[in-house]
Amino acid sequence: IGEALGKIAYLAAQNGVAKADQQMADTAVGEDLYRIGRIYNLSLRPAGPSSGGLVLSSSLSPVGIISGQQLIDPQGLRYSVSIGGSFANGDEVKIASIDTGSGTNIAEGTVLRWVSPPAFVNPTALVSTGGLTGGVDAEDDEGLRTRILSRIRYPIGGGNWAQFADAAEKSSTAVQKA
Numbered sequence: 642i643g644e645a646l647g648k649i650a651y652l653a654a655q656n657g658v659a660k661a662d663q664q665m666a667d668t669a670v671g672e673d674l675y676r677i678g679r680i681y682n683l684s685l686r687p688a689g690p691s692s693g694g695l696v697l698s699s700s701l702s703p704v705g706i707i708s709g710q711q712l713i714d715p716q717g718l719r720y721s722v723s724i725g726g727s728f729a730n731g732d733e734v735k736i737a738s739i740d741t742g743s744g745t746n747i748a749e750g751t752v753l754r755w756v757s758p759p760a761f762v763n764p765t766a767l768v769s770t771g772g773l774t775g776g777v778d779a780e781d782d783e784g785l786r787t788r789i790l791s792r793i794r795y796p797i798g799g800g801n802w803a804q805f806a807d808a809a810e811k812s813s814t815a816v817q818k819a
Contacts, residue, residue, distance in 0.1 A: 674782055713754050714753055718740040744776065745773060
């Protein structure tokens with residue numbers, strides 16, 4: 642009888658530890674972690690797009706390019722023109738990725754292919770100086786946990802530095818930590 646009671650008490654103690662772990666930000670996992678995040682108005686961050694420019698190569702100057710025209714990189718990821726207008730040969734055209742994630746960050750000089758080239762524009766274009774940057778992968782549970790613990794350690798409010806850092810981090814997926 643004593644051994645049976647000891648086993649029951651042991652199981653009850655283990656269940657108590659498991660329940661306590663579900664309530665603490667440093668040990669919660671899965672849905673329990675997301676619930677704690679919602680208390681602090683935090684959730685997993687989605688993947689973000691990259692942006693930059695391309696060097697226009699055309700046989701006529703100027704040419705009209707409308708925003709939304711699409712290009713494809715060598716891996717098949719998609720990009721679109723951010724700001725349309727009238728451009729001369731060699732001008733920089735601003736683009737942003739349609740697909741998201743760190744795979745959309747590409748180096749300058751990478752060849753992009755127009756899905757449907759504008760009139761008098763070569764079917765390919767080179768990524769301009771600086772490349773395409775800012776693409777980030779979706780946040781994992783450990784990233785969310787780190788942000789929750791930071792919020793607990795440094796509560797925002799009253800115009801303190803934590804409030805400004807929070808505003809910067811919410812401004813764009815490209816700002817991972819301020």
